[in-house]
Amino acid sequence: MSSLWLTAGLSSALLVGDAYAETASTSSSQQARKSYDIPAGPLESALNRFGREAGILLSFPTDATAGARTDGLSGNYSVEEALPLLLRGTGLEASGSGNTFVLRKVAGSAAGGDAQLPEVKVMGLADATTEGSGSYTTTGQVSTSTKLGLSPRETPQSMTIVTRQRMEEMGLQTLSETMQATTGIFVNANDTERITYNARGYSVTNFQVDGMLNTYGGSLKTNGDNVIYDRIEVVRGATGLTTGAGDPSATINQVRKRPTREFQGNAAVRIGSHHMRRGEIDLSGPLAYDGKIRGRFVAARQKADSFRPLYKEDRTVLYGILEADIGRDTVVAVGYEQQKSDPRGVTWGTVPYWNSDGSVANLPRNLNLSTPWASWNIDEKKTFATLEHNFNDSWRLRAAATHSDRRQDGSLYFGYGGYPNADGSGIFVAYGSFPSDEKMDVFDINLDGKYGLFGRRHDVVMGIGSSERKSISDSVYYDGIPAGYDVIPDWSNWTGNIPQFDVISRGFPSSISKIKQQASYVATRLNISDPLKVIVGVRYGTYETRTQNYSTTGVAATPSGYKNSGVLTPYAGLLYDIDDQWTVYTSYTDIFQPQNYRDKNNEILDPVVGKSYEIGIKGELFDKNMNVSAAVFRSNKDNVAEIDDSVPPNSLPGNAQAYKSTGKGNVVDGIELEASGQVTKQWNLSAGYSHTRSRNNKGEPINTVIPRSLLRVFTSYHFNGDWEGLTLGGGISLQSSFWNTARKPDNSMSRIDQGSVTLVNLMASYKFNKQWTGTLNVNNALDKHYYGRVGFYNGVHHAEPRSISLGLRTTF
Known part of the structure; x- marks a missing residue:
């Protein structure tokens, strides 16, 4: 059974199973009330957003939420108060404490089936998807720098993540417009079509799409439309481990x-x-x-x-x-x-x-x-x-x-x-x-x-x-x-x-x-x-x-x-x-x-x-x-x-x-x-x-x-x-x-x-x-x-x- 999991801002030392439980600490913020404004709609999308905003890890088999909808959530609640409201009428309930919760079917509910769904093991941090987050950043996994899937805080290089929310609010429709709003990036336009991005004193020559190299030659640089991207990750400095040849300027990854x-x-x-x-x-x-x-x-x-x-x-x-x-x-x-x-x-x-x-x-x-x-x-x-x-x-x-x-x-x-x-x-x-x-x-x-x-x-x-x-x-x-x-x-x-x-x-x-x-x-x-x-x-x-x-x-x-040949890049x-x-x-x-x-x-x-x-x-x-x-x-x-x-x-x-x-x-x-x-x-x-x-x-x-x-x-x-x-x-x-x-x-x-x-x-x-x-x-x-x-x-x-x-x- 496929699995979906959510988290926001957990410790970098996350493990799996019992090891995970031993290393994850209970945050006092989980007991505190926070303000939420999650609209009615598909349950899975609502839970994704709630997990990011609440700072919790919520695990469940994908089939558990198939076709389910929620009435939404608006107001100030603790995590323990909010989850029952989000799950009301779905035949599901949440159990857990601290940072970790598991979804289960309510015994004898109209949703039918077994009284309990098999628990899903969870590994690592959440992905860095920003669509629907309402935020200008993400604490999820990014791989532009090392491919290890680290959060921005765990990545030992400066980086900027331009989220979907920021693109839409600022009206950033192209890559050049986005880079003009990005820390440490200067956009040089030789004319109407030839554009150069500069960081840390050098031209940016390494571009990626979904982490895959996308570098063309000549003077016409990448300036794609942002409508298809969830986010744009910019790692400043040299990224020779993932890109090979390049200047110590930056790598731009369009996701x-x-x-x-x-x-x-x-x-x-x-x-x-x-x-x-x-x-x-x-x-x-x-x-x-x-x-x-x-x-x-x-x-x-x-x-x-x-x-x-x-x-x-x-x-x-x-x-x-x-x-x-x-x-x-x-x-x-x-x-x-x-x-x-x-x-x-x-x-x-x-x-x-x-x-x-x-x-x-x-x-x-x-x-x-x-x-x-x-x-x-x-x-x-x-x-x-x-x-x-x-x-x-x-x-x-x-x-x-x-x-x-x-x-x-x-x-x-x-x-x-x-x-x-x-x-x-x-x-x-x-x-x-x-x-x-x-x-x-x-x-x-x-x-x-x-x-x-x-x-x-x-x-x-x-x-x-x-x-x-x-x-x-x-x-x-x-x-x-x-x-x-x-x-x-x-x-x-x-x-x-x-x-x-x-x-x-x-x-x-x-x-x-x-x-x-x-x-x-x-x-x-x-x-x-x-x-x-x-x-x-x-x-x-x-x-x-x-x-x-x-x-x-x-x-x-x-x-x-x-x-x-034989180029070593440590x-x-x-x-x-x-x-x-x-x-x-x-x-x-x-x-x-x-x-x-x-x-x-x-x-x-x-x-x-x-x-x-x-x-x-x-x-x-x-x-x-x-x-x-x-x-x-x-x-x-x-x-x-x-x-x-x-x-x-x-x-x-x-x-x-x-x-x-x-x-x-x-x-x-x-x-x-x-x-x-x-x-x-x-x-x-x-x-x-x-x-x-x-x-x-x-x-x-x-x-x-x-x-x-x-x-x-x-x-x-x-x-x-x-x-x-x-x-x-x-x-x-x-x-x-x-x-x-x-x-x-x-x-x-x-x-x-x-x-x-x-x-x-x-x-x-x-x-x-x-x-x-x-x-x-x-x-x-x-x-x-x-x-x-x-x-x-x-x-x-x-x-x-x-x-x-x-x-x-x-x-x-």
Whole structure:
């Protein structure tokens, strides 16, 4: 018989059976009354929510709640008072005390059957699902950092979890919008489509979906729609144990929604500034065999104009998943996801910063030197499958595979360069088309469980995984190019009225590249004593890349590439529980990042290597409804490539530049503070501050296009009483100054500065009844005018002005 279990904020030393009972302590909060507002509906969903809010572990066979409904719960109750009210009329009762309760059938009840259901053994913490929690955080299991399934407090690295509740209240519809509200993350936009996420002084290059690698090459980064995700987990620092190669910046893991055992659905529409209109639907529930087969379907469509003339957004999202119980111990799932973006009037670069006479141009904020047909389309499709099998109460096997196919196309035309003159001349154009097809196959299988050693129980995970990405770029040429096509005749009166050039395929690729990673890994958490835990792990793998270029006549050049074998990436963490609320920790991991640069002898440079350290404290406050943390971090990167000026420029075969290793390289250090969750049941808060300092081996500042300091705060309050149904929220986002050097018309280099900026966001929501809720969001409420990127192509990219949106959501 399948089992479901719930918990919130239990001790990190949870075991199973009698061992569990010996280690779990009775919390005084269980005897205290708490405020609950759980609506009538499916019993299983209500119990899930109650378990999280009450901080209890409740175990029962899944069949016990099949088809059962509850009248809900509203008011102040102790756990012992609340459970009978939730279970009233269901033929079920709860027994237990402290943190642990078991559901049983009432003897002789109308529900029929045996007087008692077999008790279910429970292992570990609850999953981290945030849908329906009403909270800005979770205390459930997350695996982005180590795959051990640890709570945020048990994870020896800084992390942020952006929950479903926070996404909906803040109106966070894309990954880039979410990262702009995340502690320690700065979003750089080179233009309307090319986005870079930065953390701890470096670009974020590791992305996951459901813990599976999802990293594509090129300059177009992941910016998917959030409608299909339950939460987004961001682990800052190096995560070499789970991701392999990468910088000590962060790993972003987007976790999909899963099917529910009871039917639920919601639909929403949203309208906003610049003719934005959006619709979405989400349906989930049992399909057959009393819920043993479940499904979920999610779809969204969004169109919008922009403060930039000519630019139009068109985004489509489809997601479907089937999940099935195979016997009592196995769950399998298959799914499909498509995220399609078809923007028009896209930019390709920045707006010039200086006039031809060297003065600051101050070109209009809404200037868009593009055309109505300029596009940069991405159509990304994923199919995936997962399997989870529980051998017993202690051991579990998990396997997952994903196939991704991303097609990039479109034609670009944009006045990105030069220095404007008063008569409207001086700006030249870049145009082109770069169709490509990228495929990625990712596989991972691991075994996790518990083992006994020296009279204690410990946790372990071991597994193997691989990822292979193949990219094929089409060889094309352009036709129908009239004279003067590469200049803007008059930027001050530009309308974009220019014919589209023809893109003609040569019938063969311009390049084919492959990147392959394979690895095995093992990690264990040693429970040295009740308060002391040690996590150690290692990843052993290979990293291989190969590129084949072709001439415009289809002649293959000499292939290039390299292979790094036997790469060992160790990981270590130490945690000490001061009491039942606070944990101090420290962690260490290696950095490994291959680089495709050659020295003056035409030999590939050694990979970038380094070390990442972190020390901090974490806490679970307000009855474990809020996670707080403070951390100090430092990373060192060696063998960083720099231009070798001992030989002439571009002196290598193929006119390539020679580089040399810096030896001892970059150093980044800083601090991070964060608090996220519920202060009270009605009051949610997310607040984070980060300060980062980056220097090269000469002590000079690097990565100056990233602000050193970031502050992100957002809070919301749900009113009761006469104002019941009303939620008010707001926040600020503060970033310190940043700068970059760029070339002026006289060929000299000069700085472009962006001063510190403080943005204000506002939110108001009203729940008309149990089904209908309206939400108003105002972003950049003070309409601050600032740059999101400086120095790229000697210009600037203007950030978004004030925007207003109004949404209406119904649940059923």
